[in-house]
Amino acid sequence: MAPSESSGARLRRVNERAGGSGSVRVVLRDTHHPREASRFALQWHLTHACEMHCRHCYDRSKLSPLGYADAVRVLDDLVAFCARHGVIGSVILSGGNPFLHPSFFEIYRAAIERRLGVGILGNPVPRADLERLVAIAKPRYYQVSLEGLESHNDSIRGPGSYRAVIDFLPVLKELGIESYVMVTLTRGNVEEIVPLGRLLAGRVDHLCWNRLSQVGEGAALGAPSRDQFVTFLRDYILARVTAPHLMFKDNLVNIPRHQLGLPLYGGCTGYGCGAAFNFVALLPNGDVHACRKFPSKIGNVLEDGLEAAYQSDAASAYRRGSTACDGCAIRSRCGGCLATAHGSGLDALRERDPYCFWDERDEWFPEARVAEIPKDTRRAILAEHRARSVAVSGTDGSTSCVGIAEETGSAVVSPEKV
Numbered sequence: 001m002a003p004s005e006s007s008g009a010r011l012r013r014v015n016e017r018a019g020g021s022g023s024v025r026v027v028l029r030d031t032h033h034p035r036e037a038s039r040f041a042l043q044w045h046l047t048h049a050c051e052m053h054c055r056h057c058y059d060r061s062k063l064s065p066l067g068y069a070d071a072v073r074v075l076d077d078l079v080a081f082c083a084r085h086g087v088i089g090s091v092i093l094s095g096g097n098p099f100l101h102p103s104f105f106e107i108y109r110a111a112i113e114r115r116l117g118v119g120i121l122g123n124p125v126p127r128a129d130l131e132r133l134v135a136i137a138k139p140r141y142y143q144v145s146l147e148g149l150e151s152h153n154d155s156i157r158g159p160g161s162y163r164a165v166i167d168f169l170p171v172l173k174e175l176g177i178e179s180y181v182m183v184t185l186t187r188g189n190v191e192e193i194v195p196l197g198r199l200l201a202g203r204v205d206h207l208c209w210n211r212l213s214q215v216g217e218g219a220a221l222g223a224p225s226r227d228q229f230v231t232f233l234r235d236y237i238l239a240r241v242t243a244p245h246l247m248f249k250d251n252l253v254n255i256p257r258h259q260l261g262l263p264l265y266g267g268c269t270g271y272g273c274g275a276a277f278n279f280v281a282l283l284p285n286g287d288v289h290a291c292r293k294f295p296s297k298i299g300n301v302l303e304d305g306l307e308a309a310y311q312s313d314a315a316s317a318y319r320r321g322s323t324a325c326d327g328c329a330i331r332s333r334c335g336g337c338l339a340t341a342h343g344s345g346l347d348a349l350r351e352r353d354p355y356c357f358w359d360e361r362d363e364w365f366p367e368a369r370v371a372e373i374p375k376d377t378r379r380a381i382l383a384e385h386r387a388r389s390v391a392v393s394g395t396d397g398s399t400s401c402v403g404i405a406e407e408t409g410s411a412v413v414s415p416e417k418v
């Protein structure tokens with residue numbers, strides 16, 4: 001590195017190398033588990049303001065958002081952090097509804113100017129707002145949420161909200177923006193996700209789900225039983241063979257992957273649970289959390305800066321994850337979900353994800369069952385996996401579905417939104 005090179009120039013160089021044939025220097029190393037990350041994502045909940053009031057929402061607290069000048073400080077801090085560690089940075093702008101931040105477009109522009117990968121987790125917005133974004137630069141992806149088929153969705157997200165998403169997806173398509181639909185898995189929709197996925201084939205680029213975290217107003221909703229969860233997982237794995245837009249984010253899918261002798265997926269953030277490893281969440285007031293889905297504060301970005309938050313003892317404890325996972329063969333791509341454990345009333349740093357079925361994996365995914373899967377289906381799973389490996393190594397990896405973050409061998413896809 002030239003002595004006078006700015007951190008922005010260095011990040012640009014790292015990003016360019018990642019996009020080209022050179023390999024990226026990997027310097028985010030976990031001292032607890034054998035994993036190394038070449039990418040880092042900041043999920044920034046710019047504002048809690050929202051025109052909706054979903055019944056499962058983890059946080060409706062009123063926090064004052066940062067002003068534009070502080071927001072730029074945050075972006076510069078993120079760029080400096082990534083440059084210092086030699087990793088590719090991305091920022092995921094979320095909310096509430098991120099467009100309701102008074103300086104949303106200016107912050108978006110500032111992130112693009114800093115060459116960060118920018119994704120959006122938001123609500124449907126008017127076409128003119130999307131066109132304004134695209135005039136600056138296309139976001140890497142735009143994620144909206146549904147909670148199931150129309151009637152269940154509207155009972156959680158409010159009347160008309162299903163239709164609003166269905167009408168919004170073609171606009172994303174017309175503007176060439178990669179689209180995601182995220183579903184929060186609950187007891188009430190566990191049987192609707194596969195049908196919803198099939199219904200959305202051709203309308204959305206990717207559909208993904210994550211487990212309900214029983215925190216905030218989400219504590220009032222029922223979570224599926226473990227048996228319901230594993231049955232759903234089996235159905236989803238098989239449904240995906242003919243519906244490749246169905247994506248995985250949940251770390252526990254790596255239990256059957258391991259059972260079936262397939263390469264492990266990246267799980268939630270590309271490296272299993274990436275809380276405080278290659279991923280942190282930022283609240284509107286500047287508080288940094290290891291993960292948005294449960295209270296896990298590690299510092300404040302304006303008072304401490306990102307580096308100090310990342311190096312704090314609290315961050316180290318979340319990075320280490322649950323001691324109950326120690327010694328597990330798939331720990332570096334799993335770790336369960338700390339947020340689910342926390343929401344279930346467990347000590348997330350000492351007890352296991354309550355849905356973990358590692359000890360019963362032979363019952364759920366016995367080798368005999370593998371033999372039961374028709375040969376053609378097995379072939380299709382492997383062919384699909386190979387095709388993805390090629391696609392993954394052919395991209396700059398900083399787009400998309402991080403959670404989905406399917407990792408093959410050493411090829412890493414980016415960190416993901418949660």
Ligand SMILES: C[S@@+](CC[C@H](N)C(=O)[O-])C[C@H]1O[C@@H](n2cnc3c(N)ncnc32)[C@H](O)[C@@H]1O
Pocket residue numbers: 050056057058059094095096097121122123143144145182183184210211212213214215216217218219293418
């Ligand atoms: C907080 S929202 C922000 C973006 C946008 N307003 C939306 O609803 O998609 C981000 C994601 O978190 C999910 N979410 C909200 N509360 C949750 C909870 N208690 N557990 C798990 N996911 C939750 C939402 O459904 C959504 O997919």
Ligand code: SF4
Pocket residue numbers: 252255324325328329330331334335336337352353356357358
């Ligand atoms: S023990 Fe932990 S790392 Fe292993 S499968 Fe269960 S949750 Fe995942």
Ligand code: SF4
Pocket residue numbers: 251268269272273274275279291292293336337338339340418
């Ligand atoms: S705690 Fe759960 S949602 Fe959060 S990063 Fe870890 S696996 Fe993902």
